[in-house]
Amino acid sequence: xxxxxxxxxxxxxxxxxxxxxVENHGQKGLSEAYGSLPDELDREILLTSPxxxxxxxxxxxxxxxxxxxxxxxxxxxxxxxxxxxxxGGKLLLADDTGRINILTNRFDITIIEGQxxxxxxxxxxxxVKIDDVQLDFFSGFLVLNRPSSLIFSSGQGMVRSSPxxxxxxxxxxxxxxxxSAQGEAPGPRYLxxxxxxxxxxxxxxxxxxxxxxxxxxxxxxxxxxxxDFLLALIDHLLPEGGKVIFDEGVHQTxxxxxxxQRATRIPVFLVTDINLKIVVGTMVAISLFALAxxxxxxxVHRHExxxxxxxxxxxxDPGISEDDITELRKVFLxxxxxxxxxxxxxxxxxxxxxxEKMIENDILFKFVRDGKLxxxxxxxxxxxxxxxxxxx
Amino acid sequence: MSGFSTRAVGYSSAxxxxxxxxxxxxSKLFLIGGLLTLAMMLISLSFIPRKPKITRILERDQVFEExxxxxxxxxxxxxxxxxxxxxxxxxxxxxxxxxxNCAMLPPGKRSFRYEIDAPLRGxxxxxxxxxxxxxxxxxxxxxxxxxxxQQLTVFPQxxxxxxxxxxxxxxxxxxxxxxxxxxxxxxxxHSIRDYTTTDPFNTINWKATARTGKLLVNQFEAESITxxxxxxxxxxxxxxxxxxxxxxxxxIRFIASAASGLLLSSNRVGLIIFGSSVSVFKPMGGPTALxxxxxxxxxxxxxxxxxxxxxxxxxxxxxxxxxPIVMLSPLSEDPTIREAVKNLLGRGHxxxxxxxxGIEFERAVYFGKLTPKYLLKRLSRExxxxxxxxxxARVIDWTPxxxxxxxxxxxxx
Numbered sequence: 036x037x038x039x040x041x042x043x044x045x046x047x048x049x050x051x052x053x054x055x056x057v058e059n060h061g062q063k064g065l066s067e068a069y070g071s072l073p074d075e076l077d078r079e080i081l082l083t084s085p086x087x088x089x090x091x092x093x094x095x096x097x098x099x100x101x102x103x104x105x106x107x108x109x110x111x112x113x114x115x116x117x118x119x120x121x122x123g124g125k126l127l128l129a130d131d132t133g134r135i136n137i138l139t140n141r142f143d144i145t146i147i148e149g150q151x152x153x154x155x156x157x158x159x160x161x162x163v164k165i166d167d168v169q170l171d172f173f174s175g176f177l178v179l180n181r182p183s184s185l186i187f188s189s190g191q192g193m194v195r196s197s198p199x200x201x202x203x204x205x206x207x208x209x210x211x212x213x214x215s216a217q218g219e220a221p222g223p224r225y226l227x228x229x230x231x232x233x234x235x236x237x238x239x240x241x242x243x244x245x246x247x248x249x250x251x252x253x254x255x256x257x258x259x260x261x262x263d264f265l266l267a268l269i270d271h272l273l274p275e276g277g278k279v280i281f282d283e284g285v286h287q288t289x290x291x292x293x294x295x296q297r298a299t300r301i302p303v304f305l306v307t308d309i310n311l312k313i314v315v316g317t318m319v320a321i322s323l324f325a326l327a328x329x330x331x332x333x334x335v336h337r338h339e340x341x342x343x344x345x346x347x348x349x350x351x352d353p354g355i356s357e358d359d360i361t362e363l364r365k366v367f368l369x370x371x372x373x374x375x376x377x378x379x380x381x382x383x384x385x386x387x388x389x390x391e392k393m394i395e396n397d398i399l400f401k402f403v404r405d406g407k408l409x410x411x412x413x414x415x416x417x418x419x420x421x422x423x424x425x426x427x
Numbered sequence: 428m429s430g431f432s433t434r435a436v437g438y439s440s441a442x443x444x445x446x447x448x449x450x451x452x453x454s455k456l457f458l459i460g461g462l463l464t465l466a467m468m469l470i471s472l473s474f475i476p477r478k479p480k481i482t483r484i485l486e487r488d489q490v491f492e493e494x495x496x497x498x499x500x501x502x503x504x505x506x507x508x509x510x511x512x513x514x515x516x517x518x519x520x521x522x523x524x525x526x527x528n529c530a531m532l533p534p535g536k537r538s539f540r541y542e543i544d545a546p547l548r549g550x551x552x553x554x555x556x557x558x559x560x561x562x563x564x565x566x567x568x569x570x571x572x573x574x575x576x577q578q579l580t581v582f583p584q585x586x587x588x589x590x591x592x593x594x595x596x597x598x599x600x601x602x603x604x605x606x607x608x609x610x611x612x613x614x615x616x617h618s619i620r621d622y623t624t625t626d627p628f629n630t631i632n633w634k635a636t637a638r639t640g641k642l643l644v645n646q647f648e649a650e651s652i653t654x655x656x657x658x659x660x661x662x663x664x665x666x667x668x669x670x671x672x673x674x675x676x677x678x679i680r681f682i683a684s685a686a687s688g689l690l691l692s693s694n695r696v697g698l699i700i701f702g703s704s705v706s707v708f709k710p711m712g713g714p715t716a717l718x719x720x721x722x723x724x725x726x727x728x729x730x731x732x733x734x735x736x737x738x739x740x741x742x743x744x745x746x747x748x749x750x751p752i753v754m755l756s757p758l759s760e761d762p763t764i765r766e767a768v769k770n771l772l773g774r775g776h777x778x779x780x781x782x783x784x785g786i787e788f789e790r791a792v793y794f795g796k797l798t799p800k801y802l803l804k805r806l807s808r809e810x811x812x813x814x815x816x817x818x819x820a821r822v823i824d825w826t827p828x829x830x831x832x833x834x835x836x837x838x839x840x
Contacts, residue, residue, distance in 0.1 A: 090453065312450055312451050315447065315450065316447045316450070316451055319443050319444075319446075319447045320447075322443075323440045323443060323444070326436060326439075326440065327436065327440070330431070330433065330436050331430070332430075332432065332433045332436075333430045333432060333559070333568060333570075336512065336514035336529040336557065336559075337529065338517050338521075338523050338527075338528050338529070339519065340519055340520070340521065340522050340523075341519040341520065341670060342519075342520065342522060342546055342547060342669070342670045342671055343669065343670070344669070344670050345668060345669050345670075345792045346666050346667050346668065346673070346792075347667055347789050347792055348663070348664045348666075348667045348759070348760065348785060348789065349664070349667070349759055349760065349785060349786055349789060349800070349804050350786060350789045350790070350792075350793065350798060350800045350801050350804065352800060353793055353796070353798035353799070353800050353801070354798065354799055354800060355799040355800050355803055359800070359803060362803060362807065363803060365807070366803060366806045366807045366810065367806075369807070369810035369811075369814075370806060370809075370810055372810075373810050373813045373814060373817075376817075379765075414799070415799055418799055418802055418803060421806065422802060422806060
């Protein structure tokens with residue numbers, strides 16, 4: 036669903052106008068080639084990233100077309116394309132800059148940088164004419180626009196230039212440097228390669244690499260048998276029909292729409308990249324824990340009364356200790372004084388022996404005289420003594 | 428102020444979890460669930476009701492303790508979507524008797540009522556009203572306050588009817604104008620005394636002042652039956668026990684009841700309050716006196732550590748000679764009590780001490796348990812009471828189980 040929404044969103048928001056875009060109706064666009072595809076084929080335009088190929092349900096009947104990428108594929112994207120291929124997916128890759136080598140090298144194919152010139156050209160040396168292409172599924176002529184060439188170590192060449200062709204490796208427009216290994220010596224060069232020449236069905240993958248993307252643009256598609264070649268190639272790769280996906284995500288849309296396009300790739304990566312899924316999942320889980328931790332729920336409105344509170348002042352500590360000894364002594368002396376009906380002045384002048392007679396209790400007298408507890412008494416026992424004391 | 432509810436956190440967490448699961452499992456079901464939850468939240472958050480107008484009607488703004496007052500809160504606003512949470516703040520010293528002061532209402536023209544119980548005297552604020560405006564799903568709120576603060580005055584409880592029934596023993600009411608040969612605000616000259624800062628200038632005896640070289644004022648005979656001076660101990664220590672029932676509250680209720688009875692019998696009543704400071708209110712009579720005394724008592728707060736000795740020393744110039752004094756104090760945590768009582772009695776005042784026993788109220792806090800510290804304090808207090816009685820003061824020990832009427836009868840006011 037995210038894929039559909041992101042694709043629809045990007046499609047609605049981004050009227051791409053870059054070169055080799057299927058939405059480009061100008062000379063450098065691919066709209067004509069795109070529009071010429073048979074109606075039986077499902078057509079999709081991938082605006083974000085080929086990592087979405089991981090989500091393809093039936094790769095054996097799906098052809099991924101990337102024509103003239105304007106950026107290199109990321110490792111995640113390459114992984115997705117490779118996996119798509121391994122699951123039976125078909126690839127049609129066209130590039131003359133070498134940007135796609137990071138992908139094609141996985142299939143032992145390399146685009147050689149440098150324009151290919153040939154003595155057989157149409158009107159202008161940039162338009163290389165390939166006569167009499169004979170393939171199982173196609174025979175005809177092709178006209179290429181400033182093609183490069185390619186080399187491969189496995190697979191089979193499909194289109195080859197004439198022996199008089201050469202590659203301008205140093206880009207100076209003349210054939211020089213003919214002696215070195217990387218030289219510009221004339222000879223046939225491969226312009227299209229397939230990884231599986233014996234490809235028959237939809238079970239195994241197949242990659243076709245063409246070293247000229249511009250042969251399919253609106254300006255060139257009607258030249259010679261270019262269009263027929265494209266249609267025949269697609270028919271060859273998808274003999275049972277299926278779906279064709281044009282990768283528009285590799286075309287750099289300029290300006291603000293380009294920024295939006297690049298931004299839309301993020302959710303696609305999130306959806307398709309397993310590492311990102313783990314990272315994002317972990318981050319979301321941590322964020323949720325953090326949110327739950329820091330969330331301070333709004334307090335419930337409730338009237339709180341303090342009327343049931345209580346306070347203490349004198350009996351803060353219900354027990355008594357050695358600190359209360361002075362007060363206990365004073366209490367006892369007051370008790371003796373009050374019981375005897377003496378004034379405070381008269382009582383304070385009372386001699387010890389008279390006080391001892393009044394108290395008539397050795398323990399209490401010792402306590403009053405010394406101001407400390409007798410050895411065998413603790414505060415609680417002394418309190419009991421004081422409390423039970425009565426003048427006889 | 429605004430904030431999210433726990434419900435909002437739950438919803439957003441659920442939607443996030445669903446979205447992550449949809450990514451990990453490539454599940455459209457989870458994706459739809461997550462997006463639906465998010466969409467519901469967003470839609471709900473876009474409907475916050477507008478601020479309503481709040482008005483409050485207090486049935487009565489002056490009550491006595493244990494009385495109730497009904498409050499009606501009217502909410503007037505547009506019929507928006509969402510919810511309103513209206514909370515009418517109340518003083519911590521008030522109780523809710525019926526219904527709630529918080530209401531969840533749909534926006535529009537609404538009202539709700541609640542009843543408040545006022546068990547404790549004081550000037551209690553009612554309001555301001557706090558409003559939380561919630562979205563329909565109770566996810567987010569915006570909180571504000573309406574500045575509609577009102578005041579509920581709760582006067583101390585009085586036992587007026589019963590006090591009238593009590594036969595006075597000390598202060599017998601008599602019909603007609605009486606000259607009491609006591610200082611008051613009558614017309615007949617009584618004596619001369621030193622000037623105090625609160626004396627009006629027209630009472631200054633200029634001849635005597637010129638003769639002695641210090642300011643002297645004339646005192647006139649009182650035309651009421653008698654003056655009674657109440658001395659109220661409002662130190663911090665008087666607030667032991669519960670908020671509603673403690674020595675200070677009992678003392679205040681006693682003074683309110685006694686003063687009411689005395690004023691109804693054409694007496695004059697004065698008041699000295701000591702705690703963090705000493706406030707002296709000279710004897711006053713007439714119809715406004717009770718209101719004035721009630722407001723004064725309503726405003727008393729337990730605080731401070733002023734001693735009774737210092738209070739008496741400060742108040743002596745304000746005391747009418749021989750005026751009977753009724754002292755209300757728990758007689759605790761003050762070493763100057765004996766000296767202060769001796770001082771008053773020495774000046775010829777008849778002194779009645781009504782002492783709500785602080786340690787008995789504290790004992791109640793410990794569920795009536797007989798603790799060693801309680802015993803020690805009680806012994807100390809017993810000695811003090813015996814001492815005060817032996818000095819000539821009338822001491823009434825007011826235990827928590829004795830009600831106000833009983834004490835009023837015992838005092839004989």
